[in-house]
Amino acid sequence: MGTNRTDLMQGTLELLILKTLSREAMHGYGIAQRIHQAVDDLLKVEDGSLYPALYRMEARGWISSEWGTSDNNRRAKFYKLTRTGRRQLAAESTNWERIARAVTRVLEAN
């Protein structure tokens, strides 16, 4: 029986993070929870893989971070989207839609 869950590629994870942060600033755990809720177990996302992605995105200037206090009064690192990140989200969303359309077309043709 084939698996119904797909391993997530790095670029896709970054797109999910950008989209999640477009709504509000969050700490890493919050981002992970939101992504898990959104993909509803259809995609396999290892929680830890989120953090190297966040650090890469911050190095690129797509997101910024700051230490704050979580709901349970613990020190947590919050991330938010930068202006560059918003532009990147728009570009990647468009690209993703284009790829999805192209692949669908090929699959339907065969």
Place this chain on the structure above:
Amino acid sequence: MQKLQELFKRKQTIEKEVNEELRFHIDMQTNEYAQMGISTETSREMAEQRFGDLDRIKKECVRIGSGASVLIQLLLSVFLLNLLVGLVLRLLVPESHVNRVGDVMMMIGGLGVLLLYIKQAGASRFRSDGGLKLDLNPGSPPVGFDESGRSPFDRVRSDD
């Protein structure tokens, strides 16, 4: 000043912060499992398993974080050196053409430091619920917030 200090964050500090951040995640996940009635020990094991290879992930985050930090530190050092040399030329050398060179170097150095500072200081402070907090006027809604207290992010419509 704090933001400028952050530019010179050492690797040990980055390691400490990465550790704290990843621990926070695992602790939060552990608590969630524990609230389902699972024992604390099992909750922690499940949380760590769900997280993945903690040591590998920690090393990778430190590597990425240190790399970005080194580049920023290098740039800041170059700009500060420019500023300093420009100042010395301006103050100690009487020739006017050298003074002009000093002025240009000071301008480049100062501008560079300012840009790096603005880049680092870009993030606003965060509310505990993950929202933005802009406390420009404590008595009235912050800039961008409406009268009900909703932030600009709260008002963004979801595409879902």
